[in-house]
Amino acid sequence: MKAMNKGRWADLGPRTASAAILLGCGGAAIWVGGLVYTLFVSLCVGAIFWEILRMFDRALMLSALGLGALAFLCLCIAAYIPLWIAPLVLAVPLIFGLQQVFLRRREYARFATWILLGGFGLIWLRTSYGASWTTWLIFSVVATDVAGYFVGKYIGGAKLWPRISPNKTWSGTIGGWAAAAFTGFLVSIICPDMPSFLMWISVLVSMASQIGDIAQSALKRAVGVKDSSNLLPGHGGVFDRFDGMLGAGALCFLVAITWG
DSSP states (O other): OHHHHHHHTTTHHHHHHHHHHHHHHHHHHHHHOHHHHHHHHHHHHHHHHHHHHHHHOTTOHHHHHHHHHHHHHHHHHHTTSOTTTHHHHHHHHHHHHHHHOOSSHHHHHHHHHHHHHHHHHHHHHHHHHHHHHHHHHHHHHHHHHHHHHHHHHHHOOSEEETTTEEEEEHHHHHHHHHHHHHHHHHHHHHOTTSOTTHHHHHHHHHHHHHHHHHHHHHHHHHHTOSSSOSSBTTTBSHHHHHHHHHHHHHHHHHHHHHHO
């Protein structure tokens, strides 16, 4: 029994260390804002583009590096130009990647669009709504991930979608919703400028982050890889760590520009 429990929690140490470093860097970037935050998010998106091109074809090492650098540069530029021009700039890494990928091109196009939209949404949220809203979003996603991990490991039970993501359970999923709702409730109390219904928005953000996580799991299963890369100990790659954040960022951006 002890050996089984040790195996169940074997990745907890590396995950905790990596998460603490990422939270520290991300938190500092949010607090400083401006160019520092833009560079941080753009660097993460660039790393993800490097990962996904290698996921589709591991032989494309140089092309993957070029695509990652291009995505980084285009996201930086898009953050400082009028909103209506930004899609034209963001389309550049999408088109460049399509020229490199010969199999699953539609799949690449869907994921590349989502990653760019999510990354841009995270930057736009900080620029347009400030640190409070960005911090709330980050903590909602982190609470979803942490609660989902611990509740799922501890309680277990029925699998959410065993064919796509065999480790995810309904207990962990619901635990993530509850943790996000509680996070939204606390933020609305601590920050008077935040709306009282933030708790319910947090649940939607939690769902969006989980959808992002599941979508990324489906991609890894389709291309036959366990992790997007091995850049982050205990987490795999940058995409493995930021898939939920990109899902939440894309949702918030689309909702904000649609309904204000």
